[in-house]
Each structure stands twice: as structure tokens, then as C-alpha cells.
Amino acid sequence: MNKLRLDVGKQVFELLGLDGQRIAVLGIQLNREQSANFLTSSPVCLFVMEACRSAHPWARKWGSFEHTD
Numbered sequence: 001m002n003k004l005r006l007d008v009g010k011q012v013f014e015l016l017g018l019d020g021q022r023i024a025v026l027g028i029q030l031n032r033e034q035s036a037n038f039l040t041s042s043p044v045c046l047f048v049m050e051a052c053r054s055a056h057p058w059a060r061k062w063g064s065f066e067h068t069d
Helices: 032-041 055-063
Strands: 003-008 012-018 024-031 046-049
Touching: 003 055, 012 032, 024 032, 032 055, 046 055
Parallel strands: 003 046
Antiparallel strands: 003 012, 012 024
């Protein structure tokens, strides 16, 4: 998985994983705690998310797992 697209909602996050050819290889919904657990165990990837009020804190947290934003 090369890219991970994140839709940051209030309760549930939508994750869409794309490979190098932009083909969806993953599509899941996770709550806040599950998202951190998932990202610590997933391969390093580029993640993309919407620009919203909570985007920067989440980008810092997820970036601490060696992912890039």
C-alpha cells in the first residue's frame, strides 16, 4: 500500500488504501483508538486527509508512526 486516504470524522474514520497504480486495496472504517493501532502496524505510506480543524493534530500523531503526510 503506497497511499492511505483518510476521511477524519467525529466518531469514525474512513480509510482507503491505494497501491502504486491507484487501485484500491483497502477500505475500512475505524474509530479513533483503532486508527492508531492500525497505523502502528501498517507499512509506512503516504497518507492524505481533508483539511479540517482536527487535521493537524491527527497528522502529527500519525506522522509519529513514520508515515508521511
